[in-house]
Amino acid sequence: MNDHSLVSATRGFQPDKNQQKNILWQKRFGKGLPLIYTFHTDKERNLMMPTSTLTKPKISENSQVSPFLVFFLMTSMQFGVGILGYARYITHFAGYDAWISILLSGVSTNIILYLIYKIIERGNKNDMIAIHKELFGKWLGGLLNLIVLSYFFSYVVTILRSYIEIVQIWLFPQFPTWELSLLILLLVYTFVVGGFRTVTGMCFLSLVYGGFLLLLVYFPLEYAHFSNLLPLFNHSVPSLLRASKQMLLSFLGFELIFIYYPFIKNPDQSKKWAHAALMYTTFIYVILAIVIFIYFSERQLSHTIWSTLAMWKIVKLPIIERFEYFGLAIWLFVILPNICLGVWTVTRGLKQQFSIRQIITLPFILTAILIITCLFKNRIVIDKLNTAVSMTGTTFIYFYIPILFIYQWLFLKVKKND
Amino acid sequence: MKWPWKKRRKKLNMPEQKPQDIKELFKHMEQSDDFSHFKHQQDTMSCWISFYKTICGLESVHREILPYIFKNNVKNLMDIKANLPIEDTLVTKDLRQIQDKMLEGHMAVQMKEDDSECLLIPAPSTENRQVTNPETETSIVGPKEGFVESLDTNINLVRKRLPLPNLYLKETKVGKLSKTRVSIIYIKGIANQENVNTVWQRIKTIEFDQIVDSSTISQIITDSHHSPFPQFIDTERPDRTASAIAEGKIAILVDGSPHAVIVPTTIVDFFIAFDDYFITWHIASFIRLIRLAAVTFSVFSTPLYVAILTYHYEVIPRDLLATLISSRAVIPFPPIFEALILELTIELLREAGARLPTKVGQTIGIVGGLVIGTASVQAGLASNVLLIIVAMAGLASFTTPNYRMGNTIRLIRFPFLIAAQLWGLIGIALCFGFYLSHLLKLTSLGRPYVEPFFPPRFTDLKDTFIRIPVNKQITRPLYLRPEDPMRMNKTRSQEKRDIDE
Amino acid sequence: MTKNKKWIKGLFILLLCMNLTGCLPTDVVDDIFTVQAIGFEDAGDHKILGTVVAPIYAQTQSTNQGTGAQSQGTTDTFSAVSHSDKEVIEKLQTESQQQLKLGKLTVILINDTLAKKGIEKYLDYFNRDPHIGRNVFVAIVDGSTRRLLDNQYASNPDVSRYLFDLIQQNIKRNFPVTNLHEYFYDYYGKGINAFLPVLKKHGDHIEIEGIGLIKHNRYIGLLPFNKYAFIFKILNEPCDQGTYAIKLSRHNFVTVKNIGSKVKYKVRNGKSAKPEIFINVNLNGIITEASVQNNPQKYIKAVSKVLKKDLENKGKNLTEILQKRGVDPLGLGDQVRSYTRNWNEHQWYQHYPDAKINVNVKVNITQTGITE
Structure with missing residues (x-):
């Protein structure tokens, strides 16, 4: 009788050693306080968490990547075109206190990442497609999946179109959009057909190449005005928050782990790397923002659309002047992982949703991107696209994910009690 | 999709003659004039002796085999076999075996001409080149031995460097016509068995009529047939082969080829000269870094010149601008043509130099380099700045220790040039992207080709561009998945001594 | 797979043809x-x-x-x-x-x-x-x-x-x-x-x-x-070069070379009608050109003193001129902003002519060359 009640209270998972001892104890001495209080470790708590009935996805080890590469997958996905001009948008609200807003955004993304990992773990390490289907049923879940995938899709379009725009303004005003877009998408095709590993390789190498560009912050320091940062906290909290909301477009991209999670070897170990990645991104954004703030005066910055690029104008090396031309070419490798991983995610999502082979959907997705990038003709429209995607992304991350988290919890609890 | 001009060819059947009995076989062989088939008559017995004069060592036949057969007490094949001081003799009735062995240099002895049973005595001639210096991978310090065209000598060279019972050797014959002996060598217990199986399986399934050289094998069993990058390294140095085997790699030796093919390899191996291991680590690392810089320069310098001069004059510093413009002022061609002309000239010089005998080759180099270069600048066909760049790029590409990789580097800059002309710096970046995607997808024996870089494995970085000291190289390359990854006992080798101990 | 590759190759050829006919405009x-x-x-x-x-x-x-x-x-x-x-x-x-x-x-x-x-x-x-x-x-x-x-x-x-x-x-x-x-x-x-x-x-x-x-x-x-370039420079930014000649007495001139000067601003009462700004310059110099002297220790002290006075006067002059003209190329307003919460640009320009600006120069002469 006693046994039964104890077991029923812990239904759904194996009673651990301590509990077994407790059971023995109670058998001998009757009901009362348990002998040993159990302090659960994380792992045990995970076991106790209501889990879904989904089966664990199986991905062949050949296409999986090491957990520490999540660091590169996340950071390279976050660095895109946003970093070229983000400083201007955030100073609009928080002036030169805006670096605090970056920190705030960074902290909040870490919280969201924690939720994402929890959602995936409760979904028995499945990707978002499967979790949606489990939680909302075939039709509603499918619809939600399509919405999420189309958000990822538009994210890719934004990045690509913005890059092309910068190239057109800076290097080749006569470069036809379709041509550059086609070239980049062909390149993306060659990466994505190589599978997730190749895409991860691109992410890894892009951070190496992009990391080199960070050294360039040394040159503007010659014209630094450190007093620009003072006085600290000269802006109200709401304006700081508004700036951190503006900052979010630059932080988007880490939510793609919802889809590529099953491709990580020993995914439990990837957690720390994922958080480290977000911290690294935050750190880089803050450093870069501070350099931009001390290089430009506030009103000057508000007139500068791509502040990071404009800053490179001052770089002068013995055989290269005007580094922004090289910088823009190298920047291709910073945006490539965005597009590659984004496209891969969309095709993978479609495969999970409709079981269409990725090799078939890929050309169609790329063609669609090509056509859509050509439809955006001028700066105003592109800016609108940016804002729209940023809004969608913010909503997705800050509203939808917490809601999903709570809903999943309730759903699994109710299911269990049935 | 079928191409109209690619008509399916009819299967060409070799006129296959399967001799029915031994008489027919010898008859067939006798059509070749170097086949000798004669009756040996003696008091006690008579026998038929047949062999190919050209592949049997006549001297050994005369001195070591025939006298024993001519002895009086010999009565039958078994007696001959017992008398001969030669191992590996064989009495058989198998026609196939008889044919194969005789073509390898065995001589056959029969009691009667139509007797199907015959004794096969090995008497192959061992015409062979002396072991000499390696030709393409020369080194200043270190061993001076190079492989030769004989498989057995080559195996000997390797085995004496690794006197181990578990240095395993597997041999097979490949090629419908050439029947070339191909063997793979590896150390059991270090080399990954999966790698061994893959190589073995790939070699066994080769369908080709003639294997001329080890490069034929490496071309056939390579992972990607369309890649400009060589995926297996070939070396003519037995020391390099031995050390690769000791790392857990597998060497493929082919009879008739003075090159061993080492599998699997990564891109880094192609930029390592074996000399690097004979000098101290700082110097070796410095030289490797120079080589890396040279390769980068060689590939990118001309495309960058074209891109910058065609589209991005802004990045040229003003002092350099004066030099560049004044050197280009009278050139009638756009930079791309100028660059292509000069690059092709360099390629011509290289090719001419390689094809001509050494002494003439040197003259060609001097004539080409000095005369054509100076003349083209004076005639206003090429700018002197570009001439310097192209010449330096050519020079830099020669620093690649591996000949095949050098060829690849020669080739891959041309797409860069075209991309630079079409889309400037963006074009170069795009072109680089295509190469990158190709390299990331490339495998060597199923192992990633750009390994220590991606997938990043930091322990394997110790022998790439920086070579750390030998006594710190504790592990074997991990991408090989060696069955025994430790090169030395870590605790013993890393023991720390106190001062004055 | 192969079909796709063919498609890609076809595109490539198309692209090349298009580009070889119509390149981007070159410079x-x-x-x-x-x-x-x-x-x-x-x-x-x-x-x-x-x-x-x-x-x-x-x-x-x-x-x-x-x-x-x-x-x-x-x-x-x-x-x-x-x-x-x-x-x-x-x-x-x-x-x-x-x-x-x-x-x-x-x-x-x-x-x-x-x-x-x-x-x-x-x-x-x-x-x-x-x-x-x-x-x-x-x-x-x-x-x-x-x-x-x-x-x-x-x-x-x-x-x-x-x-x-x-x-x-x-x-x-x-x-x-x-x-x-x-x-x-x-x-x-x-x-x-x-x-x-x-x-x-x-x-x-x-x-x-x-x-x-x-x-x-x-x-x-x-x-x-x-008259003003040197003082303007050392008040505006840290610098490590530049020479300055001063008159010790009627016929006695000396040239001091600046080998590193730093400037620090301090602000008091930034929001009031009479903000107070302290400009502290720390100047390290060497004497490059001087007439004969007997006691180097004393001489250096004397030069430092004269230099300090001279530069402070010049600085005062300069700021007075700037205030009178109502221009602020030294960015004093920016300095005040960095010390003042909720600083207002418009207000500052009203207060600027009345601002009290103190120039303090600390001179440190480190050497007199290879002769004494």
């Missing part, structure tokens, strides 16, 4: 004229006269390669009159043999009468165009820019080169840092006004006359170079 270096200096001046009747200088590089002499001599390039100068700077450049193209390209621009000159009417509208184009660098010097010319540019100078036949080097070497010494970026930093900055070098042609040479003060994008006056 091959020897097919363009790289404009290196541009000057604007008032042509009356609301028109401006623009002058550009593009060096013409002579070809390398293939015959005298042995000596390696490269004949000195000459320059080509074009001028045109029009309503706006963009129009001027368009008009100039009609005169030029090759396309004029502004990507390597190094000097922008504006004539003083034009500068008095407003500078920003001539510089906006250069701020906007992505091809223009930021290490471009902007200067005001006392007199005609055309006459200044269209002239052969003894030191360098290429006038743009001469101008660039002139300003650059002076920035390394006594002149405060200026370029296009710094100009726009100051121009857009709150509580800070821009300044520009003022140049004048003196026969065969060009001379920096002084620091041109800019208020609300108009040129309003000049600080003479000899």
Whole structure:
């Protein structure tokens, strides 16, 4: 009788050693306080968490990547075109206190990442497609999946179109959009057909190449005005928050782990790397923002659309002047992982949703991107696209994910009690 | 999709003659004039002796085999076999075996001409080149031995460097016509068995009529047939082969080829000269870094010149601008043509130099380099700045220790040039992207080709561009998945001594 | 898989064909004229006269390669009159043999009468165009820019080169840092006004006359170079070069070389009607040129004392002039902002003339050269 009640209270998972001892104890001495209080470790708590009935996805080890590469997958996905001009948008609200807003955004993304990992773990390490289907049923879940995938899709379009725009303004005003877009998408095709590993390789190498560009912050320091940062906290909290909301477009991209999670070897170990990645991104954004703030005066910055690029104008090396031309070419490798991983995610999502082979959907997705990038003709429209995607992304991350988290919890609890 | 001009060819059947009995076989062989088939008559017995004069060592036949057969007490094949001081003799009735062995240099002895049973005595001639210096991978310090065209000598060279019972050797014959002996060598217990199986399986399934050289094998069993990058390294140095085997790699030796093919390899191996291991680590690392810089320069310098001069004059510093413009002022061609002309000239010089005998080759180099270069600048066909760049790029590409990789580097800059002309710096970046995607997808024996870089494995970085000291190289390359990854006992080798101990 | 690859290959060929027929427009270096200096001046009747200088590089002499001599390039100068700077450049193209390209621009000159009417509208184009660098010097010319540019100078036949080097070497010494970026930093900055070098042609040479003060994008006056450049520089920024001559007594002059000075600002009562600003300069110097002396210890002390007094007086003078004119090229307002919460730019300019500015110079003479 006693046994039964104890077991029923812990239904759904194996009673651990301590509990077994407790059971023995109670058998001998009757009901009362348990002998040993159990302090659960994380792992045990995970076991106790209501889990879904989904089966664990199986991905062949050949296409999986090491957990520490999540660091590169996340950071390279976050660095895109946003970093070229983000400083201007955030100073609009928080002036030169805006670096605090970056920190705030960074902290909040870490919280969201924690939720994402929890959602995936409760979904028995499945990707978002499967979790949606489990939680909302075939039709509603499918619809939600399509919405999420189309958000990822538009994210890719934004990045690509913005890059092309910068190239057109800076290097080749006569470069036809379709041509550059086609070239980049062909390149993306060659990466994505190589599978997730190749895409991860691109992410890894892009951070190496992009990391080199960070050294360039040394040159503007010659014209630094450190007093620009003072006085600290000269802006109200709401304006700081508004700036951190503006900052979010630059932080988007880490939510793609919802889809590529099953491709990580020993995914439990990837957690720390994922958080480290977000911290690294935050750190880089803050450093870069501070350099931009001390290089430009506030009103000057508000007139500068791509502040990071404009800053490179001052770089002068013995055989290269005007580094922004090289910088823009190298920047291709910073945006490539965005597009590659984004496209891969969309095709993978479609495969999970409709079981269409990725090799078939890929050309169609790329063609669609090509056509859509050509439809955006001028700066105003592109800016609108940016804002729209940023809004969608913010909503997705800050509203939808917490809601999903709570809903999943309730759903699994109710299911269990049935 | 079928191409109209690619008509399916009819299967060409070799006129296959399967001799029915031994008489027919010898008859067939006798059509070749170097086949000798004669009756040996003696008091006690008579026998038929047949062999190919050209592949049997006549001297050994005369001195070591025939006298024993001519002895009086010999009565039958078994007696001959017992008398001969030669191992590996064989009495058989198998026609196939008889044919194969005789073509390898065995001589056959029969009691009667139509007797199907015959004794096969090995008497192959061992015409062979002396072991000499390696030709393409020369080194200043270190061993001076190079492989030769004989498989057995080559195996000997390797085995004496690794006197181990578990240095395993597997041999097979490949090629419908050439029947070339191909063997793979590896150390059991270090080399990954999966790698061994893959190589073995790939070699066994080769369908080709003639294997001329080890490069034929490496071309056939390579992972990607369309890649400009060589995926297996070939070396003519037995020391390099031995050390690769000791790392857990597998060497493929082919009879008739003075090159061993080492599998699997990564891109880094192609930029390592074996000399690097004979000098101290700082110097070796410095030289490797120079080589890396040279390769980068060689590939990118001309495309960058074209891109910058065609589209991005802004990045040229003003002092350099004066030099560049004044050197280009009278050139009638756009930079791309100028660059292509000069690059092709360099390629011509290289090719001419390689094809001509050494002494003439040197003259060609001097004539080409000095005369054509100076003349083209004076005639206003090429700018002197570009001439310097192209010449330096050519020079830099020669620093690649591996000949095949050098060829690849020669080739891959041309797409860069075209991309630079079409889309400037963006074009170069795009072109680089295509190469990158190709390299990331490339495998060597199923192992990633750009390994220590991606997938990043930091322990394997110790022998790439920086070579750390030998006594710190504790592990074997991990991408090989060696069955025994430790090169030395870590605790013993890393023991720390106190001062004055 | 193979089908897809074929499709891709087909696309590639298509792409190549399209590109080989219609390339992007090229700017091959020897097919363009790289404009290196541009000057604007008032042509009356609301028109401006623009002058550009593009060096013409002579070809390398293939015959005298042995000596390696490269004949000195000459320059080509074009001028045109029009309503706006963009129009001027368009008009100039009609005169030029090759396309004029502004990507390597190094000097922008504006004539003083034009500068008095407003500078920003001539510089906006250069701020906007992505091809223009930021290490471009902007200067005001006392007199005609055309006459200044269209002239052969003894030191360098290429006038743009001469101008660039002139300003650059002076920035390394006594002149405060200026370029296009710094100009726009100051121009857009709150509580800070821009300044520009003022140049004048003196026969065969060009001379920096002084620091041109800019208020609300108009040129309003000049600080003479000899009198104020050094003090302006050490008050404006840390510097590690520059020389300064002082008078010890009637016939006794001494030259002190600055080997590292730092400036620190302190602000009190930033929001009040009478803000108090302390400018503390810490100057390390060496004596480079001095007349004979007996007691070096005493001498150094004496020089330090005189130098301190002299610089403090000059600083006081300078700030008084600036306050009187109502311009703030030192960026005192910006310093006050950084010390004051909720600082208001408009309010600051009302308080600025009454602000109390204290200049404190601490002189530390470290050595007297290799002789005593």
